[in-house]
Ligand SMILES: NC(=O)C1=CN([C@@H]2O[C@H](COP(=O)(O)OP(=O)(O)OC[C@H]3O[C@@H](n4cnc5c(N)ncnc54)[C@H](OP(=O)(O)O)[C@@H]3O)[C@@H](O)[C@H]2O)C=CC1
């Protein structure tokens with residue numbers, strides 16, 4: 594089968610996917626499943642060693658071309674720097690997976706302001722900047738796709754995860770708006786909104802209690818569900834029945850009541866972590 598998307602309704606052109614946060618967790622799994630589909634890859638994150646290990650393995654196993662771009666997406670103009678790197682290497686990207694991200698947890702006044710700033714730069718600003726950099730080329734070619742990684746945390750205000758959940762609400766709303774703008778122009782936009790997944794996320798945020806609702810999944814099925822949703826041109830997808838029910842059936846109003854309920858659910862974030870915060874089992878692709 595030629596390289597490209599799997600559904601017959603999507604052009605099967607030779608295709609390069611750019612995955613941010615490809616050095617770990619969901620990003621490594623995205624890279625792996627996209628390589629298995631025949632996509633060449635551009636892998637972006639800060640950890641050169643991990644990116645190069647992923648790149649080498651996927652090149653060897655799947656025979657795809659892999660390119661490593663080491664970039665801190667928390668820096669101003671990181672999206673522009675990645676775009677410049679692509680131009681320097683004459684790389685065209687047809688599928689952008691905006692996956693890089695992290696969370697902060699706790700009482701707002703106790704969270705380091707610089708860390709929240711960095712969170713917004715990575716989860717929001719870099720995601721928008723990369724989309725700005727790559728989407729016009731897709732429009733020009735009449736084909737392309739953007740897959741943005743949100744979270745179930747973005748479906749409602751989540752006290753003690755306030756900046757993280759707001760960043761993911763942005764990702765969902767941005768994705769839905771963009772999708773509506775570009776429907777019928779050959780561009781697909783899908784948001785993946787997972788519940789808890791066994792990755793380094795909980796080590797980075799510092800507590801497994803940040804998994805406020807739903808059982809843990811692993812990267813494999815979550816990424817499979819995301820790519821299937823993209824194949825089917827779904828606006829957004831929430832893997833796992835419990836998570837999906839919450840996403841679709843949860844009342845949205847009154848907003849203050851939703852926030853009140855959110856505070857009851859999320860206050861477990863303030864409890865002492867059960868263990869080190871390190872996931873019991875790393876995802877399959879790590
Ligand atoms: N795990 C979960 O339960 C859930 C995760 N998500 C979302 O999934 C996405 C992936 O997270 P996940 O795989 O779980 O967590 P991981 O911590 O395993 O992976 C995070 C990835 O983001 C990259 N990243 C973080 N900060 C930066 C930065 N400043 N510049 C460049 N890259 C950066 C990391 O690379 P490096 O450190 O090498 O730079 C790493 O590759 C995130 O957006 C997260 O919010 C959503 C819902 C649930």
Ligand SMILES: CC(=O)[C@H](N)C(=O)O
Pocket residue numbers: 696744745746787788789790803804805806807
């Ligand atoms: C941390 C997350 O983003 C996740 N949706 C969760 O519920 O744990």
